[in-house]
Amino acid sequence: MTYEEALQKINSRLRFGIKPGLERIEALCKKLGDPQKKPRFVHVAGTNGKGTTCTLIASVLTAAGYRTGLYTSPYVLDFRERFRIDGEMIPEAELIEEVKRVSPVADELEAAGDTVTEFEFITALAFDWFAQRDCDFVVLEVGLGGRFDATNVIDTPEAAAIASISLDHTAILGDTYAKIAFEKAGIIKKDGDVVLYPVQDPSVFETIESACNERGAHLHIPDEKNMQVNGTALTGTALTWRGLPLTLPFTGAHQVHNAATALTVLDILREKHANITDEVLQKGFASAYIPARMEILSQKPLVLLDGGHNPGCASALHEVLKTHLSGCHITAIMGMMADKDSMRYLELTAPHFERIITVQPQNPRSLSAEALADEAKHFCKDVQFAQSMKDAIEKATVSGDEVLVICGSFFLASEIRDLAIEKYKA
Template sequence: MVKDYDDALNFIHGRTKFKKSDHLNRMHRFLEMLGDPQQNISAIHVAGTNGKGSTVAYLRDLLMTQGYTVGTFTSPFLVRFNERISVDGKPISDADLIELVNQVQPVVAELDASYPEGGPTEFEIITAMMFLYFKTQVDVAVIEVGIGGLLDSTNVFTPAVSVITTIGFDHMKILGNTLPEIAAQKAGIIKPKVPVVAGRLPESAMKVVEQTAAKNQSALYRVGHEAAADIKSATGWQEKFDYQFEDQLFKGLKISMLGDYQVDNASCALTAFILYQRQQHQVINHSTTVRSLAKTVWAGRFEPLNQDPLIVIDGAHNEPAIEELTALLKQRFSDNEIYILFGVLADKQHDKMLATLRTVANLHIVLTTFQGPGTRAVTDPQQLAAQYQDDQRIEVIDNWQLAIGTILQRMSAEDLFLITGSLYFISDVRAFFKEL
């Protein structure tokens, strides 16, 4: 029995982080011993290299405007662990978390003692707790995949709709080294005759998704094809686009998250929402849909922390996300000097990420370090900088708090200060600014 919140977290975080496995047998057995709660929920399943969190946020808000109580399962968290299991945007209470840990603990102990491969991992336990909680608390859940799809602990239920937002290079040690290999893992969430929504995927990845959908007799709706999203030029802190999917036409939709890729995420969410509403035989309220998309925000995704000077954080924690971020900087901030503070985990493609950022002309980059989660190593900024000794725009300040102070002294009121890299780093920075 755990008595308090710290005990509950220690139990969860004390588990093995990851066990590579070519099946989900242990997860199925674990849930079976808990009464198979995953079979009693209505849910939308969201996979993708990037864009999952934003897509989940858009979906949550769209569903909430229709009067549903909506559960969301996301990772990682930005401020507190409880964010990972939320209802209507509110993190699970400490008391409920403790109760769930006490519910799963005896089953975990039994599996530790009896299961040949050992008991459940940390993520399997959190996933099981989420299913138990949502079974009694929500009308509909939006469940984000942890890593990949096919062998992810969440891939143990039949959703109402499956969504694959993006496919790019990340977690290659687990998912494979080519886009078709990675796509095969993501497409593993496609279930027989369950509709699939796909964002703008690279051709080789889309082919795998199309084949998997066809094999499962699952209707496939692709952003840019069956669901048309036509971006309009926008001023201020917004994106504007027209959207059409079959008989649903929305002109001049506005979203408050910047970047063409956010238009794609919103379009994925809107398409999945329309499909879900149809299954429920519910009408789509045009005006509440428009208002919902306009107000959705997702912490840590090109999120302004301060307006004057403009300070923005963005958890662009892998190469595909940095590519999108770089395109946004060139498109929207070409007239501003841009100061970037960059800290990233060592297992990411940090040299490629930095090479991409360097293509922005009006740029100054400060490389830094931070306290990584658990035992995960952080990239050494000195080693990274050594590769770019000829680039006068790159320097190292090891202490990130000191780096923030230094950059703020150098920049003028018209400049942009962007803090990016690992989501864990962004979480620390966000907390730091909230305390100021």
Template sequence: MSVDTKQQLVGSMQSYEEAVEWINSLIPFGIRPGLDRVEQMLESLGNPHRRLKFIHVAGTNGKGSVCAYLTHVLHKSGYDVGTFTSPYITKFTNRLQYNGEDIEEETLLLLANKVRPLVEEMATTELGSPTVFEVTTTIAILFYATVTYPDYVVWETGLGGRLDVTNVVTPVLSIITNIGHDHMDRLGDTIEAIAFEKAGIIKAGVPVIVGVTQPEAIEVIAKFAKEKKSSMYLYQQQFDQMPLYVDEFEQQFRFEGLFRNIEDVTITLSGAHQLQNAAVAMMAIEILRQYQALIVSDEDLLEGMKTTTWPGRLEMIGQQPRLLIDGAHNPEGAAALATALQTTYKYEKLHLVMGMIDNKSHHDTFKHILPLVDTLILTEPNYRMAKNANELEKLVQDLIKELNLSNPPRLIVERDWKQAIGLLLEETNESDLAVVTGTLYLIGDVRSYLLHNKDAEKGW
């Protein structure tokens, strides 16, 4: 550490751990929709976000995968890329990446020290303290605008879109991956209401790629786009994908676009839903070529798509026995997992561990999974909003009756998730498949535990 750096730290936070502890101390301020606090902080810092080119990605599911595809293709093509995503799977620094590498701990510490006085000053005003997500977003913008200077920032929304903190930026391209039933306590209890919130990222004159398929949601988004004079490119209209083959390790499709078709696109992310996510990302690249004079060769495009990985989403992390993890935390995610289990993976028996948080549509999530499972182990993530496993058991028992299942799963409750994983592995024979699913807070812990990642932190 340089002398200048040490001088900057005098009277400030002295370590990465201390900085993360301070950021996490803001969790009790919750999620407070609106942009007033983040706009004021960024203005105090000279509006650094105005120097960056953002690709803003919203949607219920698929945001992270689309961000991963875009990051890999752009970086493979020689561009410097910032990637801001949430929640993190292993460590806080996962959320702020530059060219696929986490922010350095020392850099995060310096930026947190720069932001903290603004946060503490704002806390004394009528605006109140900035939230954990507002502070993290501000640190991310400083990282990209004052430290790394990427050509593009792939910028994932946290919650919704219209009032989400990330909506403080004006991007060069907006993307809405899909619309589903998630965060309904905050975004609304209908597809139209949720679509309204997601469509809030559309900016005047900025093109938008839309992977949404429900007619009622498309109507809402199209109205937004028209009002903003934003060109809209809709999945299954201006672009589409045609599956060619699929197995457990990769799948191939033909991309059909407004400007051209691209044959034999291979991806290694599993699940039919990833074909749609991949098509959305490829259309985004095509539009950037048209609007931003982006230079991406077909060779780099195809290689970038093929080498894209995304932890915790239909990820096989064990072979003896086979163990699949997937953050299917809402009905649409569970439906995608169920489809993959029926079409992609072969097994004699299916044994599954599931843990949820308290604000999810549990009934509609479990109904996709229950008919497929031989053994269901209910557990609890190590998280402050964990759903009680005994309450889940009652819900599942009621749902088994409702679905009138002729061969219901054997039901086990083990509230300690590590013990639940032990039971899962004991149950699973060589010809079977073990699955861990539910909230990403559980997936992150299980992934770090089984891969022996000693660097793991609690995600949010």
């Protein structure tokens, strides 16, 4: 089996979509020897910020000398980004071996009438790889929701975290904060420790607190009095946490809240005797990296790439633009999915842009460049649509003190990132 054939085997399962319930993933894991019972887990749900929270926690655990697995989604550049140990993606050869190992088990279940979805397949694959590689900890990002998410097959983790909750995937998770919080609260387990991102709609606090009380879990809300912001820039944020200086390589007020959430999880792990020193915290924070989340691709001209796609992400981008780029001449390249709230996204971001070039990512769920351009014209006078990513890069050319912001979708980010780097490389 080649690497391309392995990917094809995984991707062919996309057509089966999302099916509620944990029965299939439980059966799949059981036939693989229950690999999800071997490592210690940190389980992270939420609408926005869970990727950052996971990355910070994993980076610190790696810096502490623990063999640390990290399972996240979506990927930006390479499918293997979803499976990492100590910051390194799964090697192609090992992914092939895992597909060979998991496929017959999935086929056996399907022969008995249980269709294994793509996410269930790769989640079982991840559990198996982390177990085979003897991970001490695995930081596990929920794919969608929480209650019926395939990652929720694990037992009570060392700690769980629920990041910022906003209105996304409302057709699946519900159309209110309380309904969405109920689904996220599905990861809360009996006698567990749960950290809740400190800035939420009041109904989120009520829902999560109620779930913790029902299950005898311990709720921890970060005390942001322990956090001081000493300086902010597009390149990152200088923090002090209980007197300890930290460099956070991400910008925006939301990232400070994400950092407080991650640090509170790490406090819990420390209380459970994880060897996390102050020096380890500093090293782990400083070395954290995520592509396509307020990522600077070029300094002059400034090119900023952000793959966030929902109103919460739009609000975060709005704050960064207002704080750091007010008064600048900004051109945007924007592409979005048709199932996202594009009008709300545009309402928050488009007024910052002098010019918008819309483009359609190569994804069946994507919004056409023309349709997005029509919507963008409500908020920006100069809007054009592009025929391709290359055309968008050319139409949106900036120089000198001008700024280019590429935003709206991780699918857009994955397609255009290398083209933008090539265009603006020093």
